[in-house]
Amino acid sequence: MSEVEIGRLAGVLRAALAAEQVIDDRARLRTYECDGLAQYRVVPALVVLPHTAQECALVVRACVAENVPFVARGSGTGLSGGALPHADGVLIVTSRLRAITELAPDDERAVVEPGVINLAVTRAAAPHGYYYAPDPSSQQICSIGGNVAENSGGAHCLKYGFTTNHVLGLQVVTPDGDLVRLGGWAPDSPGYDLVGAFVGSEGTLGIATEVTVRLVRAPESVRTLLAAFPGTDAAGAATSAIIAAGVVPAAVEMMDALAIEAAEAAVHCGYPDGAGAVLIVELDGPTAEVDAQFAEVERLCRDNAAFEIRIAADDAERALFWKGRKSAFAAVGRISPDYIVQDGVIPRTALPEVLRRIGELAAERGVRVANVFHAGDGNLHPLVLFDDAIEGQAERAEELSGAILDLCVAYGGSITGEHGVGMDKAKYLPRMYTDDDLDTMQLLRCAFDPRALANPGKIFPTPRLCGEVPGRHKGAHPLQEAGLAEVF
Amino acid sequence: MSEVEIGRLAGVLRAALAAEQVIDDRARLRTYECDGLAQYRVVPALVVLPHTAQECALVVRACVAENVPFVARGSGTGLSGGALPHADGVLIVTSRLRAITELAPDDERAVVEPGVINLAVTRAAAPHGYYYAPDPSSQQICSIGGNVAENSGGAHCLKYGFTTNHVLGLQVVTPDGDLVRLGGWAPDSPGYDLVGAFVGSEGTLGIATEVTVRLVRAPESVRTLLAAFPGTDAAGAATSAIIAAGVVPAAVEMMDALAIEAAEAAVHCGYPDGAGAVLIVELDGPTAEVDAQFAEVERLCRDNAAFEIRIAADDAERALFWKGRKSAFAAVGRISPDYIVQDGVIPRTALPEVLRRIGELAAERGVRVANVFHAGDGNLHPLVLFDDAIEGQAERAEELSGAILDLCVAYGGSITGEHGVGMDKAKYLPRMYTDDDLDTMQLLRCAFDPRALANPGKIFPTPRLCGEVPGRHKGAHPLQEAGLAEVF
Numbered sequence: 004m005s006e007v008e009i010g011r012l013a014g015v016l017r018a019a020l021a022a023e024q025v026i027d028d029r030a031r032l033r034t035y036e037c038d039g040l041a042q043y044r045v046v047p048a049l050v051v052l053p054h055t056a057q058e059c060a061l062v063v064r065a066c067v068a069e070n071v072p073f074v075a076r077g078s079g080t081g082l083s084g085g086a087l088p089h090a091d092g093v094l095i096v097t098s099r100l101r102a103i104t105e106l107a108p109d110d111e112r113a114v115v116e117p118g119v120i121n122l123a124v125t126r127a128a129a130p131h132g133y134y135y136a137p138d139p140s141s142q143q144i145c146s147i148g149g150n151v152a153e154n155s156g157g158a159h160c161l162k163y164g165f166t167t168n169h170v171l172g173l174q175v176v177t178p179d180g181d182l183v184r185l186g187g188w189a190p191d192s193p194g195y196d197l198v199g200a201f202v203g204s205e206g207t208l209g210i211a212t213e214v215t216v217r218l219v220r221a222p223e224s225v226r227t228l229l230a231a232f233p234g235t236d237a238a239g240a241a242t243s244a245i246i247a248a249g250v251v252p253a254a255v256e257m258m259d260a261l262a263i264e265a266a267e268a269a270v271h272c273g274y275p276d277g278a279g280a281v282l283i284v285e286l287d288g289p290t291a292e293v294d295a296q297f298a299e300v301e302r303l304c305r306d307n308a309a310f311e312i313r314i315a316a317d318d319a320e321r322a323l324f325w326k327g328r329k330s331a332f333a334a335v336g337r338i339s340p341d342y343i344v345q346d347g348v349i350p351r352t353a354l355p356e357v358l359r360r361i362g363e364l365a366a367e368r369g370v371r372v373a374n375v376f377h378a379g380d381g382n383l384h385p386l387v388l389f390d391d392a393i394e395g396q397a398e399r400a401e402e403l404s405g406a407i408l409d410l411c412v413a414y415g416g417s418i419t420g421e422h423g424v425g426m427d428k429a430k431y432l433p434r435m436y437t438d439d440d441l442d443t444m445q446l447l448r449c450a451f452d453p454r455a456l457a458n459p460g461k462i463f464p465t466p467r468l469c470g471e472v473p474g475r476h477k478g479a480h481p482l483q484e485a486g487l488a489e490v491f
Numbered sequence: 492m493s494e495v496e497i498g499r500l501a502g503v504l505r506a507a508l509a510a511e512q513v514i515d516d517r518a519r520l521r522t523y524e525c526d527g528l529a530q531y532r533v534v535p536a537l538v539v540l541p542h543t544a545q546e547c548a549l550v551v552r553a554c555v556a557e558n559v560p561f562v563a564r565g566s567g568t569g570l571s572g573g574a575l576p577h578a579d580g581v582l583i584v585t586s587r588l589r590a591i592t593e594l595a596p597d598d599e600r601a602v603v604e605p606g607v608i609n610l611a612v613t614r615a616a617a618p619h620g621y622y623y624a625p626d627p628s629s630q631q632i633c634s635i636g637g638n639v640a641e642n643s644g645g646a647h648c649l650k651y652g653f654t655t656n657h658v659l660g661l662q663v664v665t666p667d668g669d670l671v672r673l674g675g676w677a678p679d680s681p682g683y684d685l686v687g688a689f690v691g692s693e694g695t696l697g698i699a700t701e702v703t704v705r706l707v708r709a710p711e712s713v714r715t716l717l718a719a720f721p722g723t724d725a726a727g728a729a730t731s732a733i734i735a736a737g738v739v740p741a742a743v744e745m746m747d748a749l750a751i752e753a754a755e756a757a758v759h760c761g762y763p764d765g766a767g768a769v770l771i772v773e774l775d776g777p778t779a780e781v782d783a784q785f786a787e788v789e790r791l792c793r794d795n796a797a798f799e800i801r802i803a804a805d806d807a808e809r810a811l812f813w814k815g816r817k818s819a820f821a822a823v824g825r826i827s828p829d830y831i832v833q834d835g836v837i838p839r840t841a842l843p844e845v846l847r848r849i850g851e852l853a854a855e856r857g858v859r860v861a862n863v864f865h866a867g868d869g870n871l872h873p874l875v876l877f878d879d880a881i882e883g884q885a886e887r888a889e890e891l892s893g894a895i896l897d898l899c900v901a902y903g904g905s906i907t908g909e910h911g912v913g914m915d916k917a918k919y920l921p922r923m924y925t926d927d928d929l930d931t932m933q934l935l936r937c938a939f940d941p942r943a944l945a946n947p948g949k950i951f952p953t954p955r956l957c958g959e960v961p962g963r964h965k966g967a968h969p970l971q972e973a974g975l976a977e978v979f
Contacts, residue, residue, distance in 0.1 A: 109735070110838045132737070154679060165679050167687070168656070183931045187923070189836040189905035190868055191642060191653050191691075193912045194920060194950060195932045199655065199687025203679075220737045247597070249620070249708045249777075289737075292780030348677040350598045380678055417677035424681045432682060435675070443671045444683045450938035462682060 004071060004091040009048050012069050012093070016051055019061055026050040035094050038079040038086040039141070042343075043426055047074070047088030054099050056116075056174060056182055056212035063210065064180030066093050072456045075210040077117060077149030080141040082344055083425030085153055085205040085461055095210060097148045104213065108133045111218045112171070112188060117148025117211050121155075124216065133218040136163040139421070140329045151211045154203030156421030158254040158328070161379035162287075163219065165421065167202040172215035175201060178208065178452035188215060200447060205423055206458035208451045222287035225253070226297045227321045230309040234279035235259050235374065239354040241282060241307035242378045246351065248303060250296050255379035256283040256328050259358075262335070262373040262386065263327070269334030272327030275311040282309075282378065283324050331375040332386065339371070339388035341397070343404045346422040347411035351381040357414055361385055364406050368399045372407075382420035383411070409434060424462045432464050445469070492559060492579040497536050500557050500581070504539055507549055514538040523582050526567040526574040527629070530831075531914050535562070535576030542587050544662060544670055544700035551698065552668030554581050560944045563698040565605060565637030568629040570832055571913030573641055573693045573949055583698060585636045592701065596621045599706045600659070600676060605636025605699050609643075612704065621706040624651040627909070628817045639699045642691030644909030646742040646816070649867035650775075651707065653909065655690040660703035663689060666696065666940035676703060688935060693911055694946035696939045710775035713741070714785045715809045718797040722767035723747050723862065727842040729770060729795035730866040734839065736791060738784050743867035744771040744816050747846075750823070750861040750874065751815070757822030760815030763799040770797075770866065771812050819863040820874065827859070827876035829885070831892045834910040835899035839869040845902055849873060852894050856887045860895075870908035871899070897922060912950045920952050933957070 004012075009027065016025045026032060027049050036044040048071075053059045066073040072092035079086055088094045100116035103124065107113065108131035113124055121142040124135035138157035139145055145155070150166045151173070163169075172186040186198035201208055232238040238257050245252065258266065260279050266272050274281050284300050286293045304312055315321035327334075335342045349357050358374065365372040365387075373386040385407055389400035408418045408431050418424075418431045432441065441463065449469035451457070492500075497515065504513045514520060515537050524532040536559075541547045554561040560580035567574055576582045588604035591612065595601065596619035601612055609630040612623035626645035627633055633643070638654045639661070651657075660674040674686035689696055720726040726745050733740065746754065748767050754760050762769050772788050774781045792800055803809035815822075823830045837845050846862065853860040853875075861874040873895055877888035896906045896919050906912075906919045920929065929951065937957035939945070 107838075109731075109840045112838075154684070156679065160678075167679075167684065168652075177931065181927055181931075183927045184924070185928070185931070187905065188838065188903045189908070190648075190870075191644065191655075191836070191908060192905055193907045193916065193923065194929075195696075195935050196642070196655065196687045196691055197932060197935065199684045200935070203684055208683075220739075223737060249711060251708075289780045289783055291783035292777045295779035296777055348679070350595075350600075350676065352597045382678075415676045417675065417680055419681045420677070420679060428681065435681065436672070439669055439671045440673070441682075443665065443669075443673070444685060446938040447683050447685065447688070447935060450934040 004048050008069065012065060012071060013049055015065055016062060019065070020051070020053065020058055024052045024054070035076065035079070035088060035096070038076070038081040038084060040082050040084040040425070040427055043084045043087050045088045045090050047094040048091055050094045050096060052096050052099050056100070056176070059095060059097070059210055059212050060176045060180050060182050062093065062095055063176050063178070066456060067180055067454070070454065070456070072459050074458045075148070075152065075206045077146030077152070078120070078144050080145040081149060081153055081423065081425065082346070083153070083419070083423040083427045085423050085425035086149070087426045089459065097210065098146065100212065103127050108218055112215060113218055114213060114215050115147050116213060117146060117151070119147050121145050121147060121150060128218050129221065132221050134221050135169065135216060136219045137166045137169055140332070147214050147216070148211050151202050151214055152204070152206050153423040154421070156382070158256055158377060160421070161255060161377060162251050162253045167199060169217045170198060170202050170214055171217060173198055173201055173211050174213035175209040175211050178457040182212065186215070203423070205425060205461050207448055207462055209457060224290040224293040225285065225287045225321070226293050227283065227285045227315040227324055228301060229274065229313045229324045230282045230284065230304040231275035231278035231311040232280045232282065232307070232309050235358045236355045237308040238280035238282050239358065239378065241304050241309065242354065243352060244303045244307055245284065245300055246379065248299060250300060252284050252300070252379060253287040254283065254285040255377070257281070257374070257376055257378040258328060258331060259374040261371060262331050262375045265334040265338045265373055266327035266331050268337040270326050270330045272323055274327055283328055328375065335373055335386045335388060339390065341389050341391045343387040343400055345383070345385045345387060345404050345407055346419050347383050347408050347416060348420040349381045349383065349411050349414045349416035351379065353414045354378065354381060357410055360410055361407055364403060368403050370396070370399050370403050377420070381416065405431065426461055429462055429464045432462070492536050496557065500553060500559060501537055503553055504550060507553070508539070508541065508546055512540045512542070523564065523567070523576060523584070526564070526569045526572060528570050528572040528913070528915055531572045531575050533576045533578050535582040536579055538582045538584060540584050540587050544588070544664070547583060547585070547698055547700050548664045548668050548670050550581065550583055551664050551666070554944060555668055555942070558942065558944070560947050562946045563636070563640065563694045565634030565640070566608070566632050568633040569637060569641055569911065569913065570834070571641070571907070571911040571915045573911050573913035574637070575914045577947065585698065586634065588700065591615050596706055600703060601706055602701060602703050603635050604701060605634060605639070607635050609633050609635060609638060616706050617709070620709050622709050623657065623704060624707045625654045625657055628820070635702050635704070636699050639690050639702055640693050641911040642909070644870070646744055646865060648909070649743060649865060650739050650741045655687060657705045658686060658690050658702055659705060661686055661689055661699050662701035663697040663699050666945040670700065674703070691911065693913060693949050695936055695950055697945060712778040712781040713773065713775045713809070714781050715771065715773045715803040715812055716789060717762065717801045717812045718770045718772065718792040719763035719766035719799040720768045720770065720795070720797050723846045724843045725796040726768035726770050727846065727866065729792050729797065730842065731840060732791045732795055733772065733788055734867065736787060738788060740772050740788070740867060741775040742771065742773040743865070745769070745862070745864055745866040746816060746819060747862040749859060750819050750863045753822040753826045753861055754815035754819050756825040758814050758818045760811060762815055771816055816863065823861055823874045823876060827878065829877050829879045831875040831888055833871070833873045833875060833892050833895050834907050835871050835896050835904060836908040837869045837871065837899050837902045837904035839867065841902045842866065842869060845898055848898055849895055852891055852898070856891050858884070858887050858891050865908070869904065893919065914949055917950055917952045920950070
């Protein structure tokens with residue numbers, strides 16, 4: 004966009020909204036230059052802060068009118084660059100849409116605006132004995148709108164699933180500025196499940212302006228243990244044994260020696276000395292169930308070489324167990340100047356083997372990897388450590404990071420578990436999908452956003468115009484395509 | 492299609508497949524004229540029985556080449572006419588694709604072909620301690636492909652969710668005959684969740700040719716009780732009390748007096764005499780949990796006026812409890828020559844009020860209604876009884892049936908809980924969605940199937956050509972549309 008065009012769009016929006024809702028001051032724009040993945044930085048041309056769904060729709064229509072791309076942003080805590088601004092585009096920040104519109108614990112539902120903070124939903128529901136289940140590590144600051152865009156998970160998705168399992172209805176601004184409703188209040192809305200398709204679409208199909216979520220009954224009992232193992236093999240075997248016993252823990256988290264070292268340095272969580280790996284296992288549910296299963300989990304940890312087991316005596320001790328885990332990403336900054344947070348998924352049964360392979364790949368490249376992950380559902384978060392000041396390290400780390408994703412795919416897993424594709428992983432998508440598979444996804448994007456104005460450049464590896472997506476007629480006579488021409 | 496055209500397409504398909512896989516004999520075609528909703532009957536022009544995904548794709552490409560509509564059919568047990576044939580179209584029957592391709596209980600996954608019977612998945616997984624959770628009443632004969640098309644539920648969706656919660660990956664034939672993969676093995680695949688959009692799309696986005704499903708660990712313990720109440724108010728209050736206590740039963744099923752009468756007449760299930768309503772409550776899970784909660788459920792039933800409670804002593808008695816419930820639809824044939832099976836959803840908390848209103852509406856019209864439903868999740872199945880031989884009764888029943896759906900919508904519910912929209916409910920869809928909401932769904936259909944050859948006439952109330960779906964440019968200058976022109 005030229006400066007004249009930016010100025011004109013800013014003027015249009017200031018007149019339609021309030022002047023303070025439109026930011027075009029270069030210094031202020033810079034505060035929005037990245038999301039939680041700071042390795043990509045782009046200053047947007049304009050930032051707009053709508054207050055209502057109608058204002059969101061108006062901003063989108065203004066962008067469409069000027070053929071200007073737009074990117075939605077919640078709290079900006081995403082880890083795949085999904086909310087990375089477009090240099091010639093408008094960044095639509097939804098943080099001022101922050102009302103909890105309806106709270107109906109008896110029906111296990113709440114209706115919230117996208118700027119509502121994840122934990123605020125739980126805080127509102129707690130007095131009624133309910134909570135909102137998806138709990139990304141950033142839950143104190145991340146927004147529901149961002150969670151919807153990225154289909155966020157969390158430590159407890161093993162038992163409770165992802166954001167998509169907890170969103171029933173949406174009001175969205177489509178990429179041409181219409182306000183429409185998808186899904187609703189019922190557990191299964193008729194017609195296409197566009198809620199499912201929208202959740203995790205990372206702003207490329209529009210902007211959520213209202214979200215109907217499921218509330219979950221707070222469990223009667225929560226018990227948490229921390230078990231120390233000689234290494235990740237033993238901890239992985241314990242995890243498999245727990246799941247195989249039919250226990251579905253609320254969470255099974257693993258950290259390896261390097262991750263423990265980092266967490267100790269940062270938050271002094273006091274994990275057992277000499278542990279090659281720790282598991283945090285949390286059970287929740289009715290007291291009778293939790294108590295019975297907890298004893299079994301303890302036994303299975305011991306059977307698999309746990310040399311120390313601590314049981315949280317109260318909420319304070321539970322919080323301390325979790326503190327090390329939840330601060331692990333930031334904590335590696337203590338032991339390495341730079342690092343890449345990777346996110347991949349493997350079948351849980353392949354855990355020990357894949358961890359060994361990651362160790363080998365890291366050793367071959369002379370790069371250190373700290374492993375922190377949701378062991379129960381095979382969602383790995385290898386932290387690839389490097390020093391940008393040392394020639395070639397960043398490249399080796401980046402290469403290793405990609406090799407780890409190849410490993411995940413080779414074992415039948417996925418290139419992202421819960422952080423989304425965003426800007427960061429678009430290039431890896433072809434490792435999982437064929438061109439035909441990706442073109443099928445493009446059909447949906449092009450149907451919603453043929454001009455590619457809604458968060459362009461995210462998710463899909465190859466920017467292509469919608470006219471280029473193979474249509475239904477491919478040129479040849481259809482019977483030749485059908486492989487049937489010869490029978491005539 | 493003219494007879495010449497049918498003959499030509501039949502010839503093409505016979506040459507490409509085997510002669511016996513293509514049916515054009517009028518008498519044999521007639522066996523396919525309806526699905527489980529026998530009030531609609533259409534004889535297809537041609538029936539084809541492919542053996543493989545590649546053959547399915549070939550048939551679709553042949554249809555596309557001749558511009559002939561096609562409809563996929565599994566076992567034909569659907570209750571919304573979703574598999575109703577097209578008179579000028581090809582019916583593609585997937586029942587011969589019946590291999591369980593992969594069974595990986597350790598990873599809690601199975602890969603099956605669409606013609607595999609629902610219960611066969613559970614039978615295959617059972618020796619390993621696993622089962623396939625979605626259990627429609629027809630599970631002994633319905634197919635996984637049909638379950639995917641209709642997003643089938645079942646008595647246990649209260650705890651375990653719908654088909655969509657258990658399908659992770661699909662291979663599908665797109666409406667232009669390409670074979671593509673959606674989703675995969677991982678719990679959350681990157682990119683758009685087209686699996687979510689495809690499940691429940693009733694054959695309008697293509698045909699599933701391979702389905703990756705989640706296997707669920709068989710519970711350690713299952714306990715079932717049958718409680719008799721004076722009426723549905725008390726039974727509804729007991730249901731609410733159970734859920735409010737934080738218990739998540741595997742199933743809470745209710746039948747009213749008329750439904751009980753029908754079931755007794757048909758299968759002699761021996762439900763308690765004089766019951767105005769019965770509840771079947773089933774708990775499953777770890778024994779410790781089930782035992783503790785079962786005692787609570789029993790107490791809550793008594794507190795809410797249950798006058799008799801029976802506890803299943805063994806699998807045989809449990810089966811007897813369920814026999815009455817599962818045969819209820821067919822059983823009403825004993826007490827009424829004709830009936831409509833309705834399917835709607837309301838918030839569970841509105842249950843007593845909505846049941847009273849249904850009673851009033853029925854009385855006003857002089858029509859009887861038997862109520863059988865999944866009380867736990869508010870999924871009603873009113874059976875509207877009538878005698879087609881009596882002038883005007885069918886119309887009154889049909890009108891009442893629609894009025895019940897209006898009631899569901901008025902209470903914030905849905906026009907279908909688990910039977911799908913199909914042919915039967917397309918006309919009701921505008922009661923839940925605005926034109927803009929429906930056009931948003933059409934965007935997806937038109938992206939996948941611009942020629943409207945894949946199961947045309949289902950789901951959407953108004954057949955419209957894809958060119959008629961409002962595109963992104965609506966004619967007026969975009970700034971006028973944006974409501975911003977005045978600021979220039």
